[in-house]
Amino acid sequence: MAASPPNSMTVREPWLDPSAEPYIRIEQVTKCFGEFVAVSDVSLNIYRSELFCLLGGSGCGKTTLLRMLAGFEEPSSGKIFIDGIDMSGIPPYERPVNMMFQSYALFPHMTVEQNVGFGLKMEGKAKSEIADRVAAMLKLVSMTQYGKRKPHQLSGGQRQRVALARALIKQPKLLLLDEPLGALDKKLREQTQFELVNLQEKLGVTFVVVTHDQEEAMTLASRIGVMDHGRIVQVGTPKEIYEFPNSKYVAEFIGSVNLFEGQLIEDKADHVRISCSELDQPVYVAHGISAAPQARLWVAIRPEKIHLSLEKPAQHENWTRGIVKEIAYMGDLSVFLVLLASGKTVRVTRPNMWRHEHEQMTWEQEVFLHWHDSSPVVIGA
Amino acid sequence: MSEPSSAQLTTSRRLRSGARGRMAVVAVPYLWLLLFFLIPFLIVLKISFSTTQLSMPPYQPLVQWTGEQLNQLRLNINPGNFLYLWQDGLYAQAFLNSIKVAAIATFITLLIGYPMAYAIARSSIKWRGVLMMMVILPFWTSFLLRVYAWIGILKNNGLLNNLLLWLGVIDEPLVILQTNFAVYLGIVYSYLPFMIMPLYATLEKMDLTLLEAANDLGCRPLRTFLTITVPLSMPGIVAGCMLVFIPAVGEFVIPSLLGPPDSLMIGKVLWTEFFNNRDWPVASAVAIALLLLLVIPIVLFQRAQARAAESE
Known part of the structure; x- marks a missing residue:
């Protein structure tokens, strides 16, 4: 699971290596809702174990793009490949992708353990295996003592951890996070940002994070894709985006x-x-x-x-x-x-x-x- | 503590007058319940313990003075009415039959009402109001008239039989009126809105991202419905079933107008005791027994639910 440091050094900047095979390929994807073009001709390569941030103001199409990766929306045109497999027509419940929702979407009638174990239960895993993996996952997000509680008995930060554990337990090829820290207060957000990065590095799962908060994107991301009016206007590391913005929009949006x-x-x-x-x-x-x-x-x-x-x-x-x-x-x-x-x-x-x-x-x-x-x-x- | 300031005094005075206002608002429904529910209930309870006699009113008073002095006071408490209900199998049978009919009708109403409520709750916002209006629309007409209308539809030379004969589906009229089927039809038709309304209220409030979350975790749509939608709409299901089941048990109009003449429903038995036999004490005992047998399980059920909600 955890990659050894020298190995992770070699994959630190796979986008610079022309021979590297992208893990997620978004090819000329467009999504229209009636007359409204939410995502317009987006092509993007995301590499294995990357923490990629889609950054933009509200209505820029970042969430629609994320929902297309999850399978909740089908592209109007274009294709999405995950690990080489064309995702067209594959429903969300058959994709090797999990999502952490902005509202967390924890099931209110289930305990923390039942929430976290839900994905494994759907896979038909044995009860003992589910119990073991749920316990391990709760330990990972430091929520062990809250397993028997219901979501409404938890604080915002605790719910966020449960949502993360629930999304990670199936060991998805790709984890999608929709404004993962948006509901937390500033202090907790800063602390959680680093925890999230550490967790991502530890598990090596590819993350795609949607956020409107440029500071959050800078802290989390290996690369940032800045979106505006349904288009990707610039892709680069946080430093590249900040120091070498390619447009007035990016320069003004970041900092x-x-x-x-x-x-x-x-x-x-x-x-x-x-x-x-x-x-x-x-x-x-x-x-x-x-x-x-x-x-x-x-x-x-x-x-x-x-x-x-x-x-x-x-x-x-x-x-x-x-x-x-x-x-x-x-x-x-x-x-x-x-x-x-x-x-x-x-x-x-x-x-x-x-x-x-x-x-x-x-x-x-x-x-x-x-x-x-x-x-x-x-x-x- | 120092003397309260004038500002504090005005605040507390305002709060007190606010409390008085709240009291007044709360008192109105309580007064209503006291006047039109509790007092009539106590009267019925009193009659249920009295002895029948040919007079006006047709029962003996519970407390009687036989002479001038206090020690000549006579109590005429007669528990025999309840014993009679217990010993005569007719009442138990009528009661069980009513519960059976009401339970089956409630279940059918749920099966029909749930998809309707679900469809309305998931339709676009501009349609929801119109569709709910159409569900409630029958209330514009009297309940009794609507049940009478079903006689016109179901009778041998009624609308339904004529239509089927005209279409050539059947050769001779179907006997629908005065069957148990007609009773179920009548109950389901009459009480469907009471099922749909609470179901709609819970389904409409439901967070749809929960369904997406379930899908995302590998749950197929049908299973999502059973593991997420149904449990989360349980308050609506319980409320809707209560609203249908309770009045359906004591239903009198539908079985007597649409049902077979010999149908044994507790509501009809009560009517017969009261108006045909003029045995007010036994009729009252039936009413009290019905109330207790319905209310006690429901109260216990609700307390169990409240306790479950508290322990969460």
């Missing part, structure tokens, strides 16, 4: 970002310059991009990659000045909203590394903003 519209004025192999009307001087980007000359582009800079200072920075490029309009103290960091001369408000975050950090920086003060030439990301319009 916060400052976007400046601009025009390409210097296009070299190792750097480009982009002139932005909202900044006094062109932005220097220390890498080449592929874009038409004079193209309209967006420059995206994350708030934590912009530095504030009271004195003019030493560098000649990639700086501007503005007036502090708002300061929000968040504890671990502070958020500054700085108004530029062009009227653009820039969001900057600074970690509070010392107790009396930036006490000298206050409202209505003139400050300098600067950033490293590797920080900006250029996005096509």
Whole structure:
């Protein structure tokens, strides 16, 4: 069951290996409900033991895609393969797939043990085997002492564990999780995120998680598929999605970002310059991009990659000045909203590394903003 | 504790007047039950222990003064009516027969009502109201009239026989009226809405993701119905069966209008004792016995259910 560390190292990034066989293949899947296109021409490969997150706002089609994997919906066109087998026309009760529902969907008239053992009972397993495997599963999710309780006697976090145990007990090839932590409060959610990742690594089961919470996706996922209007707009590791968003939508959806519209004025192999009307001087980007000359582009800079200072920075490029309009103290960091001369408000975050950090920086003060030439990301319009 | 502030006083006064308002609201149904159920029940109980006599009213009073003094007070408590019920096999037979008829009719009503309630609960929201309206629609007409209408349909030269003769399915009219079949038909027809309503209420509330969860765990649709849907709709099944079974046991109109003349139903026996024999004490004893034999098992059943719900 548990893969040895060296082995798991070799499969850490199977999507980079062109010879790797994808475990789940979604090929040009479209799903329409009447006139409404919920999922539009999605193709996606998910590899064995991956923890893949489908991330997007409500109505982006992520849940519909998940329900098609589970078999609750049939694609209007396209095919889904799980472990090489075409899933078309295979009903949910015959798929090697289990799902953890957003509402948990625990059977209210059954005890925790009966809920967890339900899948095995349906397989016609012997009573003693069911009892053993239920006990082992409850131990795995630390719910052993609650076996005789009914779902309504459990807290939200406990129900979540029971739902997870119930979905895992059949050792599915693929576990689908629909907003698995959505019903938990913030503290419990953070703790459970890590437990979920550990469990997934221990069991080696392939997880597909649907979430609207980008922080959750970042913590859990080996890769994230960002969805918008039924399409997958970007697939990548959390770092790739955050540091190299391929569109304005992804840049704005994941974390916060400052976007400046601009025009390409210097296009070299190792750097480009982009002139932005909202900044006094062109932005220097220390890498080449592929874009038409004079193209309209967006420059995206994350708030934590912009530095504030009271004195003019030493560098000649990639700086501007503005007036502090708002300061929000968040504890671990502070958020500054700085108004530029062009009227653009820039969001900057600074970690509070010392107790009396930036006490000298206050409202209505003139400050300098600067950033490293590797920080900006250029996005096509 | 310090003196309560004026704000606290107004709050408590408001709460007290609220409590009074609640009392008034609760008191109305209790008063109603007291006036129209408990007092008549006590009167019937009193009559059931009295002795019949030819007079108006046709029974002796329980307490009688034979003279002027208090020691001449005479109690006429007569438990003989109940003994008579016990000794004469007719009553036990009528009672058992009523329970049998009511139980079978309730079961048939459940078999017909469950799929109907299920279909309505799973239909689209804009249809549900219309369909439930159609279930309740017969209540617009008097119950008695609807049972009479069945005579017109079922009798030898009635609508049903004429239709079947015209279609050539049968050569001579079927005898349906004044059979036990007609009694079952009448009970099922009349009480079907009482079965559908509580079933619909529980089925409509049911979380459909539970069915998906069962499917997802390898449970086929029929088994999902039996292991998830039926147990979760048990409150509706119990309520619907009670609403049909209890009135069906004491049913008088349907067996006397649609059933065979010699059908032995406790409701008919009660009617005969009261109106034909004018034996009010025995009729009252039948009513009391019927009530006890129905109410005690139901109360025990409900207490067992409440205890099961508590232990959960």
